[in-house]
Structures are given as C-alpha cells and as structure tokens.
Amino acid sequence: MTSRDLGSISEEDRSGRLGGIALSxxxxxxxxxxxxxxxxxxxxxxxxxxxxxxxxxxxxxxxxxxxxxxxxxxxxxxxxxxxxxxxxxxxxxxxxxxxxxxxxxxxxxxxxxxxxxxxxxxxxxSPLEPLLVRNRRALLELLRPDVDGLVMEDPPHRATFLPQVWGSLPEPENFLGELFLKAGLGRDHWSETVSFSRYSVYEF
The missing domain is CATH 3.30.700.20 (Hypothetical protein ph0010; domain 1)
Structure with a gap:
C-alpha cells in the first residue's frame, strides 16, 4: 500500500507530514x-x-x-x-x-x-478549520475537491466525509448533498444553525 496525496501532502513526501506533524x-x-x-x-x-x-x-x-x-x-x-x-x-x-x-x-x-x-x-x-459562510453558494465556492474533508453540524445532526469521498462524488454540489443525506437531512438542507468545518488528511 502506498501513500497518496489526499490533503496538503505532496506525493513525493514519504515522511507522513501533515500540518507540521511528521510520521516516519x-x-x-x-x-x-x-x-x-x-x-x-x-x-x-x-x-x-x-x-x-x-x-x-x-x-x-x-x-x-x-x-x-x-x-x-x-x-x-x-x-x-x-x-x-x-x-x-x-x-x-x-x-x-x-x-x-x-x-x-x-x-x-x-x-x-x-x-x-x-x-x-x-x-x-489535521485540526478542524471552521468555515464561516452565510449560504450554500459561499460554501460551495470554498470547497477544494480532492483536498477537503468536510464536517457538517446542525444539532442534533452531524456527519463528515473524508477527502477520499471526492473520488466518487467529484462535484461539490453532489458532495454536499450526499453529506446532508448521510446526516439524515434533505439534500438541499440549509438553516441558520448549520455550521461547517474542513480538514485535510494524510492516508497510508
């Protein structure tokens, strides 16, 4: 099994480095x-x-x-x-x-x-990075396909997709819609209480 670039990690970096953390x-x-x-x-x-x-x-x-x-x-x-x-x-x-x-x-x-x-x-x-957005369009513009893992919270609902999920859901709109469905909400859900955070990963 080889290392793969699934966050801010270059394919050449074999040290397992993520956000200043390194694994030999x-x-x-x-x-x-x-x-x-x-x-x-x-x-x-x-x-x-x-x-x-x-x-x-x-x-x-x-x-x-x-x-x-x-x-x-x-x-x-x-x-x-x-x-x-x-x-x-x-x-x-x-x-x-x-x-x-x-x-x-x-x-x-x-x-x-x-x-x-x-x-x-x-x-x-990596540590979670809050995304401060006011609407769905703003969120979609911030998402980085193949890089971002995404956490959605709208209590009591919470769900996440790892960056690897972009491989099967490459379009941001579909990625977000399926995340809402995973959380038990409608694909087009939005509310004043919904919040998002993103993260990157190093997979091995």
Missing part, C-alpha cells in the same frame, strides 16, 4: 501493526488490543485524530474515526480499527475468513 515509515508501519493487532484481538477476545505505549515512539504517544478504513476485495468494509485529537495517536488507531471492524452499523462484524483479504487504511487528520 517505521511509525506508519507501527500504526498499521497496532490496527491489525486490535482487529485480531477483536476476533479472538471481543475487545480491542491496547497498544504497549512504552514501546511506541513519543510521537505516537501524542494526541492525534485518525480514521481507520477497511476495504475487502475493493469494497468498503468499515470506516470509523475521530474528528478531534482526544487520546494518544496509537490508542486512537487501536480503538478506531476495532470499531471499524466490529462496530460500524452498516456492516456485520468482521469474520476470521475475511481477515486475509482485508486492507487497512489509516488517515491522519
């Missing part, structure tokens, strides 16, 4: 191992594997926000993540990998038979 190849490999160990623990013991924090680098002990996406034979098999950095990066990956495999309500729990063909993708999120 060894750290990225360690996070993949943590994700797989947590999934295997879920299959064997029905709980996530707690990473050995004393054995990971200091960077992986710092707070971080991640999404873990599981693909099986080219199809989505689960995706769960954190929008804000509230726990150590290694722990966040372990918990999100377990939840993606066994807690995504769109899919049944992962089975042992699926493990061999499972692909694990980890997305490291």
């Amino acid at each position: 190849k060894e750290e990225r490999d360690a996070l993949r191992g943590i994700a797989l160990a947590s999934i295997r623990s879920g299959l064997a013991h029905h709980r996530p594997q707690e990473p050995a924090m004393s054995e990971v680098s200091s960077r992986l002990r710092e707070p971080g926000a991640t999404f873990v996406t599981l693909n099986l034979r080219g199809q989505l098999r689960g995706c769960v993540g954190s929008l804000e950095a509230r726990r150590p990066l290694a722990e966040d990956v372990a918990k999100n990998a377990y939840s993606a495999a066994f807690g995504d309500p769109r899919f049944p729990p992962l089975s042992w038979e699926e493990l061999a063909d499972l692909e694990v993708h980890i997305s490291l999120l």
Whole structure:
C-alpha cells in the first residue's frame, strides 16, 4: 500500500507530514501493526488490543485524530474515526480499527475468513478549520475537491466525509448533498444553525 496525496501532502513526501506533524515509515508501519493487532484481538477476545505505549515512539504517544478504513476485495468494509485529537495517536488507531471492524452499523462484524483479504487504511487528520459562510453558494465556492474533508453540524445532526469521498462524488454540489443525506437531512438542507468545518488528511 502506498501513500497518496489526499490533503496538503505532496506525493513525493514519504515522511507522513501533515500540518507540521511528521510520521516516519517505521511509525506508519507501527500504526498499521497496532490496527491489525486490535482487529485480531477483536476476533479472538471481543475487545480491542491496547497498544504497549512504552514501546511506541513519543510521537505516537501524542494526541492525534485518525480514521481507520477497511476495504475487502475493493469494497468498503468499515470506516470509523475521530474528528478531534482526544487520546494518544496509537490508542486512537487501536480503538478506531476495532470499531471499524466490529462496530460500524452498516456492516456485520468482521469474520476470521475475511481477515486475509482485508486492507487497512489509516488517515491522519489535521485540526478542524471552521468555515464561516452565510449560504450554500459561499460554501460551495470554498470547497477544494480532492483536498477537503468536510464536517457538517446542525444539532442534533452531524456527519463528515473524508477527502477520499471526492473520488466518487467529484462535484461539490453532489458532495454536499450526499453529506446532508448521510446526516439524515434533505439534500438541499440549509438553516441558520448549520455550521461547517474542513480538514485535510494524510492516508497510508
């Protein structure tokens, strides 16, 4: 699996750098191992594997926000993540990998038979950037296809699309409409209380 440019990261940057945060190849490999160990623990013991924090680098002990996406034979098999950095990066990956495999309500729990063909993708999120817009048109003009992940909030509704979703929804109008639908709202929804934030990701 190779790194892909899904935010402000150039394809040539192999250090896993996002917003001043850098992950070495060894750290990225360690996070993949943590994700797989947590999934295997879920299959064997029905709980996530707690990473050995004393054995990971200091960077992986710092707070971080991640999404873990599981693909099986080219199809989505689960995706769960954190929008804000509230726990150590290694722990966040372990918990999100377990939840993606066994807690995504769109899919049944992962089975042992699926493990061999499972692909694990980890997305490291930048801090959220609020978008101050007064109307739908202004928001659409700000969106950067293939770069922005988008969070929509209109309490009690909340939803997000990772930047990877632009691959299947390349038009900003459709991207936004599907995000509203994901949140349980109408495609053309707008209100005085709706708010948006964007972020970029580094996926590996």
